[in-house]
Amino acid sequence: MTEQTTPEGTQQPSVTLRELGWKPFFQHQLAVDEAYIGLRPARVTAVRRSGLQVLGPGVDTALPPFIDAEGGDSANATIGDWLLLDPELPTARHMLERFSLFKRRAPGTGREVQLIAANVDTVFIVTSCSQDFNIARLERYLTLARQAEVTPVIVLTKPDLADDPESYVEQAQALDRALCVELVNATQEAGVQRLLPWCGRGQTVVFVGSSGVGKSTLVKTLTGQQQIVTQAIREDDAKGRHTTSSRELYQLESGAWLVDTPGMRELALSDVKEGLDVVFADLSDLSQHCRFSDCAHEAEPGCAVKEAIERGEIDAARVQRWKKLVAEDAFNGQSLVERRAQSRALGKMIKTAIKGKRR
Structure with missing residues (x-):
């Protein structure tokens, strides 16, 4: 330099x-x-x-x-x-x-988009081996990563809090056998070295995850910058009291740039159809064989998804998570005019039903 x-x-x-x-x-x-x-x-x-x-x-x-x-x-x-x-x-x-661009629908009832980070090469999806570990949340983060066409890596922290940390690795790996899953102790430099293959000179990585899972601790260990402020998690529910309020790039000795972001209590998805099709590729492909193109995979005849569940080929709980995310993405992608029209139509239907019941 x-x-x-x-x-x-x-x-x-x-x-x-x-x-x-x-x-x-x-x-x-x-x-x-x-x-x-x-x-x-x-x-x-x-x-x-x-x-x-x-x-x-x-x-x-x-x-x-x-x-x-x-x-x-x-x-x-x-x-x-x-x-x-x-x-x-x-x-x-x-x-x-x-x-590349990471974004989400901003918390609240509006349709505003909140930008997280741009021009990212790798996303470290950080979760801890504790009550914070949640498969549905990991699927949300993976959908964001796939939509942005960024390489995802799941980072499991705080293995000392779990009796069997390897079980968390197995659960995360089951989401995608080609997915990289790393188990690290964020406070130990030797453990964090496992992340360096994605941290070459000029590379940009972003840390995402809930508050208190150890994102900023990872950044501090990787960069040696101790001024990044964190707080301990609550022992009763493992919720974080993380105090990161701004987003910054921190440079490693390897030459990579790390993005630290505030913890996200809400992660609403919008305009992520391509990401969903990648994360749930098997279900998306299977749904193409349903008799009806608009099949809701409930009680429709000829539903390939329901038939696969009955044969034990796919997990019913995973199908429900997929349907929930698809419905959420469709709803959040609607315009305000479409939502109001939909709301008015629902209101009329309810009023008609009430009048009919009174009669």
Whole structure:
């Protein structure tokens, strides 16, 4: 790394684009758009309430929140994004197209999208060997990863809390035999070394998982940065009191970039059909053989899914989880107008039924 001078006059290392995760995917965008000539690339390394922190060759500065002129649910710059800056101001002028994006429907009743991280290579899905371990939640995270076309790795932490930690590995591995599952003690550097194969120079990985499962402890051990604040979990229900309130990129000695995110109590899915088709590929393929294209896999004749359950070929509980996620994705993908129309139709049906009962 070379040295760059900050506004305060101090010297600090200056990173190259390659070290920051620059790829031919981004270089091609610069080559095909003349509007980008003379602008300076920089990557968003932190998202805070006050705005963005960006880093690039000769650039390390704070910017106000940036929204791309094209608009849309994903127009806001988020952690991992690449912005093109005017070198004289500097201000953000453009946001480069992403090759991957993690997002979820924001908590609440609206349809707002909450961006988690962009341009990620690997997602570490972190859960602990305790009451937090939940197959349905893991399937949600896997769906997000597959939708974003990012390599997922399940990381099981706190093996000391379980009598048989290997049983958790077996349950996680059963979700996909090709899936990488790692059992690590987040407080021990030797154990965390198991994650380094996905942490090469310029690679970007994101940690996702519930509060208190050890995400920030993993980041602290990998980076040696002890200022990341965490709190202990409650002993009565194993719920976390994690205090991460912002998202930041932390660099490893290996040259990789880690994204630490706040714990997520809600993980509503939206626009993830392709991800569901990958995570539940066997069920999606099986449903193509149902007699009716709109089969709900309940009591319809000729339902290939129900027949497979009866033969003991597939797990009924897994089918119910799949149906729940498919229905949730369809509902969250509806427009507000469609929801209101659906709500009015349901209201009319209920009123008609009540009147008929009174008569």
